[in-house]
Amino acid sequence: MKRSLSRLTAVLGATLLAFAAHAAEVRVAVAANFAVPLKEIAARFETDTGHKLVAAFGPTGGLYTQVKNGAPFEVFLSADDSTPARLEREGEAVAGSRFTYAIGKLVLWSATAGYVDDKGEVLKKNAFRHLSIGNPKTAPYGLAATQVLDKLGLAEAVKSKLVEGTNITQAYQFVASGNAELGFVALSQVYKDGRITGGSAWIVPVALYEPIRQDAVILARGRSNAAAAAFLEYLKGPKAAAVIKAYGYDH
């Protein structure tokens, strides 16, 4: 009995070791706007490589603060390109691992069908009560929204009607619940396989705002984790690209 138990322990231990050598776990901090595509990419990555991916979602600024204060993340998928660069400068990220995994697109969206026209004239008519945007100080899509309003010369006209979500997810939620008639959200939130999934939308011409480059980087804690490197490679590959494009990002 005792011998069989110790044999069992040995076998179990060996299996665990073997598993650990091939399949590692990678902990990824992900900007809120990329939550849905990431889940899909993560599932494919896990099947294809045998590695395990654990994701935490949040606003880019909040995730930055957590990383600076010792959060155990190994890869960071930011909603912008400045935060990963800053982490790299500050020695919190692996130099040279940074690349743009997606270029985000901004959309003016309403949960009501027919509310937003395909030229965005609804903004000029200004007949709404609330226009939802992400917080321009912290959410890159929020900043892009203010650039669009500036370019259209409408910033002053709609100022009193702006409501801010702390991130683009909340900006979307304000519109989806009908509390704001319309809002600037990420195309990825309302787009799947080549079309808008519901309501009405104006895909804002990219000339009206600075490109929203979303960069990924390996964090210092993931330096020697094979799964972290494998995930970044996977993210550059064609399978991830297909998912990313299906959600309306450029890759």
Add this chain to the structure above:
Amino acid sequence: MSLPASALAAIWLTLELASLTTVLLLLIGTPIAWWLARTRSRLKGVVGAVVALPLVLPPTVIGFYLLVAMGPHGPVGRLTEALGLGVLPFTFAGLVVGSVFYSLPFVVQPLHNAFEAIGERPLEVAATLRAGPWDSFFSVVLPLARPGFVTASILGFAHTVGEFGVVLMLGGNIPGKTRTVSVQIFDHVEAMEYAQAHWLAGGMLLFSFVVLLALYSSRRMRPGLG
């Protein structure tokens, strides 16, 4: 260093919200607490549990349901729109409604305890002296329950000042209307403006400590009710 205008606006708004909420809570909470202390109704358990719900529920749950209920498709939203008041999310009034619900147990429970501690005897005496129910409430109950009212006011006020999740989910972060101190701190941290975050967060810490110190010191000096 003087505080920037945005910080002052947030502090002023927070104090306004907490004061108005506290006054409303005393008006709403007193009859509820009185009823809870005196009733033998079977509904007592239900009402007590509903009042205590905000103690247990995460603010995200309360904020989310309030957002949906007060939105244009929700029951409360339809009612306020029919009354010509518009919808409550993203307004100061909306925050007041949310805060009243969120801080309710912090006012009702101390009052409930204070009313129960008075017992039947003083009211019976007042009745034999021909005091009517209103008279005995104002001349007997209120003075006896004063420490309970002090505790309830301080806790209701302080808890509203410290409210975050409900405001975040209902407010829309509008300066001077819905951007309270706690949301402003969150904003600063998110924007990596740690110096400004420290000023406000440190201020909150000091304020909360002073309030609780006042509360517990007054309790030590006046043991008994409350």
